[in-house]
Amino acid sequence: MAATTPAAAAAHVVHIEAVQTAVPTRVVEPGRTRLVAVAAPPLPAPALQRRVRAVLYYRSGGGAAAAPGAWEDGVWVKESLSEALADHPEMAGRLRRRADGSWEVKLNDTGVRLLQATVDATLDEFLAGGKGLARREAALAPWTDVNADDPDMYPPFFMQLTRFQGDGGYAVGVSCALVLADPLTLARFLLSWARTHARIKAQGKATPLPMAQYLAYFQRPETTRKRVRSVPIDSFAGDADVETVLFRAGAAAAAAAADGGHRALAAACVGKASEALGKKDKVSRLSVVVVDAAGGGSLAGKTTIETCTAASDGGAAAAGGASLEAVQWSELGLEELVLRDSKPVHVSCSIVTGGGGDEGLVVVMPDDGAGSLLVMATLPK
Structure with a gap:
């Protein structure tokens, strides 16, 4: 099959199949915070939107028959993410302004926003297009700008599991505010989550978790319930250069x-x-x-x-x-993030300045x- 041109790739659509929130499995004691000191308040509003974007692409192998396997992982993603957050509760927190003009991460167990999605393109088609990939990746690593006047309502950390058509390929995309975690801290958390994910999946094969009853929902979300929304990839705003x-x-x-x-x-x-x-x-x-x-x-x-x-x-x-x-960027170690016994075939890391x-x-x-x-x-x- 001929490689898809950038113009053709822009016509692709991302379908959001489910939106959930993963919360830590252990409650954090009240009052815990992590300081974000601002030397000369107030912090400019764009600073709250500065973020790390990372997208890891995986090839399941085995052709179209392997495609459900990626969504089988989706059954365990929320469970493993919640367990990993118990050891890194700051990642599930929310931003809050302090009286002195500085900010803090309030450890309130509010959770990480977790999305499940599909794209009407194969993995190879999506990766084709050279410089246009950075813009398309905004569809795989969602973000909602933090409102400085009401920050508690806006998660500073998003994760999305996206399945591609045909060959079983999938991607894990994250967007994380720099005021929540720097790139190295984020990478360490994701590597910890991947280890937790592998452990929970192995345990689940022997003793299925209660949430396994929703397996069919995650395997075929597009046929079991109405999609949350479908958005053309070319409608995502381009990031500052x-x-x-x-x-x-x-x-x-x-x-x-x-x-x-x-x-x-x-x-x-x-x-x-x-x-x-x-x-x-x-x-x-x-x-x-x-x-x-x-x-x-x-x-x-x-x-x-x-x-x-x-x-x-x-x-x-x-x-x-x-x-x-x-x-x-490989110094962050994300190339070693193993899912389904495989390392990513491609890793993209970038800074979005907002x-x-x-x-x-x-x-x-x-x-x-x-x-x-x-x-x-x-x-x-």
């Missing part, structure tokens, strides 16, 4: 950042990213998100958001840049290495 470069900062640069030098590190990363991307005009204003190294994105830590100029402390920035190493204008975005994350950091620099094209 940005490019992201990842760096690993060595122990020396990480130590300097921990001692108040994160602005210089951010400026150094933006300078390196501008060179790597061939940008003549460098951004002058940066939004810097720093994940507490002690907490590592966990409940014990916090996230700090501040704004600075890329030209500030240029000498320190140049020195910090000497220990920066450009790395790939209309941040010409401002640069830098996220500083504690790495698993010996005192190093992962730093993500996102620049407008």
